[in-house]
Amino acid sequence: MDISKRAQKLEPSVTLAASAKANALKACGKDILSLTVGEPDFTTPKNIQQAAIQAIESGKASYYTPSAGIKELREAVVQHVETYYQLNYQASNVIITDGAKFALYLLFQAVLNPKDEVIIPVPYWVSYGEQVKLAEGVPVFITCAQENEFKVTVAQLEAAKTEKTKLLILNSPSNPTGMIYSEAELRSIGEWAVANDVLIVSDDIYGRLVYNGAVFTPMASLSPSIQKQTIIINGVSKSYSMTGWRIGYAVGDETIISAMNDIASQSTSNPTAVSQYAALEALTGEQDTVETMRQAFEARLNEIYPIFAALPGFKLEKPHGAFYLFPNIKETLTMCGYSDVTKWVDDLLAEGEVALVTGAGFGAPENVRISYATDLETLKEAAKRIRAFIEKKTAK
Ligand SMILES: *Cc1c(COP(=O)(O)O)cnc(C)c1O
Numbered sequence: 164m165d166i167s168k169r170a171q172k173l174e175p176s177v178t179l180a181a182s183a184k185a186n187a188l189k190a191c192g193k194d195i196l197s198l199t200v201g202e203p204d205f206t207t208p209k210n211i212q213q214a215a216i217q218a219i220e221s222g223k224a225s226y227y228t229p230s231a232g233i234k235e236l237r238e239a240v241v242q243h244v245e246t247y248y249q250l251n252y253q254a255s256n257v258i259i260t261d262g263a264k265f266a267l268y269l270l271f272q273a274v275l276n277p278k279d280e281v282i283i284p285v286p287y288w289v290s291y292g293e294q295v296k297l298a299e300g301v302p303v304f305i306t307c308a309q310e311n312e313f314k315v316t317v318a319q320l321e322a323a324k325t326e327k328t329k330l331l332i333l334n335s336p337s338n339p340t341g342m343i344y345s346e347a348e349l350r351s352i353g354e355w356a357v358a359n360d361v362l363i364v365s366d367d368i369y370g371r372l373v374y375n376g377a378v379f380t381p382m383a384s385l386s387p388s389i390q391k392q393t394i395i396i397n398g399v400s401k402s403y404s405m406t407g408w409r410i411g412y413a414v415g416d417e418t419i420i421s422a423m424n425d426i427a428s429q430s431t432s433n434p435t436a437v438s439q440y441a442a443l444e445a446l447t448g449e450q451d452t453v454e455t456m457r458q459a460f461e462a463r464l465n466e467i468y469p470i471f472a473a474l475p476g477f478k479l480e481k482p483h484g485a486f487y488l489f490p491n492i493k494e495t496l497t498m499c500g501y502s503d504v505t506k507w508v509d510d511l512l513a514e515g516e517v518a519l520v521t522g523a524g525f526g527a528p529e530n531v532r533i534s535y536a537t538d539l540e541t542l543k544e545a546a547k548r549i550r551a552f553i554e555k556k557t558a559k
Pocket residue numbers: 201261262263264265288334337338366368397398399400401406409410411
């Protein structure tokens with residue numbers, strides 16, 4: 164039987180594919196160092212694990228929950244946003260979802276009509292464009308210069324705007340670049356969005372993972388009119404090391420949240436109950452572990468950044484958040500005799516036994532993504548292997 168055109172057009176996630184490939188080689192006994200994954204390498208903090216166990220044993224995790232999530236968790240999100248954004252919302256402005264990824268999916272399904280345009284700055288997180296297409300929207304990609312820290316400018320937005328422009332997706336700190344928009348940059352973009360009635364999707368998932376004094380400014384906090392124009396997307400995966408639990412959330416306009424909830428109620432019914440109780444402890448319990456993990460990422464970044472930046476041909480500014488390096492390796496490719504980053508990444512895996520993700524999947528075909536959500540020893544050894552691989556290729 165034929166599969167749908169919709170499914171045929173879909174690009175599978177390059178990051179998940181890259182890590183699956185690395186794992187398959189590892190399973191065959193190869194000594195692969197994988198810097199592909201987009202998830203913290205820490206186990207979920209003990210207090211959160213305990214809350215989940217308790218929810219199971221008490222029986223409260225046995226049943227369906229409201230499709231927008233348990234009331235306590237929605238209220239905890241309201242409280243969390245009040246603490247970290249100094250913004251007031253009601254529980255009716257919040258939906259709990261199966262990961263932030265599904266919050267985005269529901270949002271696009273809830274607001275996009277066929278041919279509506281969604282502005283996506285490049286490099287982008289791999290799922291944005293594909294999810295927009297699944298909702299019959301049209302992704303409009305704007306390539307952002309590495310010289311401008313890969314950030315989109317109002318002039319670029321203005322040039323990309325049409326009558327069909329409905330949404331703008333912003334992700335700061337960014338996956339894959341690790342760059343952060345300043346308050347002034349966000350303000351000018353926010354004001355542009357208000358003036359043009361473009362809804363801002365603010366993917367804040369790395370908001371608490373910022374380093375060396377960098378500051379995360381939430382878009383929604385800039386003014387009441389920008390707040391109204393913004394849907395916050397966030398979750399517990401990255402800051403609490405809870406990727407496997409699959410809990411995210413969206414916060415914003417009640418009408419939109421309610422439409423998202425209707426779609427969720429007819430698709431997943433509700434996010435897993437036990438995970439919701441775990442997320443409740445994450446947001447309301449002690450927060451020291453978040454800081455401990457943040458410090459570990461910061462220490463790694465500071466140690467490995469100079470090592471990777473010094474690799475032959477690697478062009479790389481120091482990131483300020485998230486846990487990725489995103490060097491431009493155009494010169495390296497030329498030196499090694501390659502014209503295609505994906506082929507270089509494939510050969511590095513086969514011959515150098517290091518797995519990276521090609522920048523092509525993020526819309527940046529001269530870059531590679533290196534995740535430093537792994538231990539220092541692995542990172543240093545991987546850098547050595549990459550150097551040896553480049554030296555071998557250039558010696559020819
Ligand atoms: C990881 C990630 C998400 C999704 O996280 P979930 O695990 O689905 O909560 C969303 N946006 C970006 C940019 C990410 O890196």
